[in-house]
Amino acid sequence: MSFESQPQGAVPSKRSPVELVKENSLQLRGALTADLARDVDHFNEQDKQLIKFHGSYQQDDRDARKDPKRLGASKHYNFMVRCKIPGGKVTASQYLTLDRIAGQYANGTLRITSRQGFQLHGVLKSNLKQTIREINTCLLTTLGACGDVNRNVMAPAAPLATPTYREMQSMADVLARHFAPRSKAYHEIWLNDEPVAGAPEIVDEPIYGNVYLPRKFKIAFALPEDNSTDLFAQDLGFLAHVENGAIVGYNLYAGGGMGMTHGNANTFPYIAKAIAFVTPEQVVAGAEAVIKLFRDHGNRADRKRARLKYVLHDWGVERFRDVLQTYLSFPLVPPRDIAVTGFPLHVGWHEQGDGKYFYGISIENGRIKDEGDYRLRTLLQKLVENLQPSIRLTPMQDILLCDLPPSAKPLINRMLTVYGVAKPDKISLVQLHSLACPAIPTCGLALSEAERALPAIIDQLEAELLRLGLDKEKISVRMTGCPNGCVRTYQSDIGIVGRSGDKYTLFVGGNLVGSRLSFLFKDLVPMHDIVPTLVRVLDDYRQHRQPDEAFGDYCQRLGADKIRGMV
16 A cells, blocks of 8 residues: 555544643743753653754653663653754854854764754753853754744755755745744743743734644755755745746645654655745745645644645645635646756765855764764864855755865865765765664654664665675665654655664665655564665666666566565
């Protein structure tokens, strides 16, 4: 059965507990100010939900649970803090500030997210306010990086001196500002030294209302030749239509989303559908209309079925378009015939088109760290201090050092070698196209390992692909510790999804450009058997593929039954 043929679930009449928390929160304030002042290492259950809107998740160190010295002790609480960075644009000064904060208040690493943001892990509650305050001091924010609001707005990261790239990056900024919560709670709680006196000031939330959205909401811009933002996985996507080097409009896509729940047939990943064509002047109004539709019609009873994708799936495109029209003052017109064709990584050396260069460094699973002879964090500190580049974060969790003069080439090439960081042309294609979520030990939802497990799996896969003569094929591999699909697992050629402990569900049949969902290949596969199981299919692909046929295309051509029959 394909994901998109799953049955519709009944919508309960009651509201979920989180809806009541939001409604009674005084616009996201709750008791956060008082709780921050208490000498305890975690928030209560209500405020634990509210801090998400402020850009943080309360977590605990799951490795510490296994420490015999801590048996019977309370959980070792800490916090993840996420920066919302539209289009992944960061200045040299901002990067160095985040790097310092990571060493001073977090676990000494920075993590690039698959949505072009930065995450800090291991922040203690006693340092949480200072961490968020110092992030804001460098003119970045954590507001709305998590929670039931619009999150980071993605755009192709390359700093190319072309109107198309610059317009999409500018539009990402515009939408991020437009959909930021209007509540003053964030500034009152995190940025003011003095507690707010008297009753809090309640301001109008004209877009979100007093209970915000039913669940999170994600937006991305893309070009036909650059869908590095995975447009089809977004609640709302804008695919640019370019004529004579200029964007004349966008196909508006809606309803993408990757999350599902094991054993719940009413939940499933879904590919966004083209709804209409909008001009550049209509983008903001079109986006606001989609968000308001979701606000009014999303499921507020069952959070597992509260994403926009279920509204679109249950209604169908025509009804969705008809209802969307009621939120707009201009007539919707049909989407244009625009095909998505490319998924560039932007790693290595590239000309920007303005006489300068950018250099993309591939970062395994987005984790910037020093570990043994691999000293990526120190390398980036020194390069950023020395060259003062502008910086872009990519949806593949890589980093671009931008606005570089030609004279920077020998310095960067030499320092990569000195600090043990591989150049992109020395990294396998399968590693370059791999992604993993953090999973254990920080994520409370993780059922299995992901970030810490994928490198060894990729090492095994590299050896097998080389043996089979498939090492020059672009095969995307994405791994998550649970079925929520945070690195868009269900679109990739190979998806590895945590099931329980060391067992995983394998999916195959997606594609590099993300326009198609994969199908379930094999369930409950032990970690040590993941690569041997895949090799049986990869070997058949080697023998029977058609000319220029990608691995995911081959899996779809044979079909799920034949692929499953190989094991």
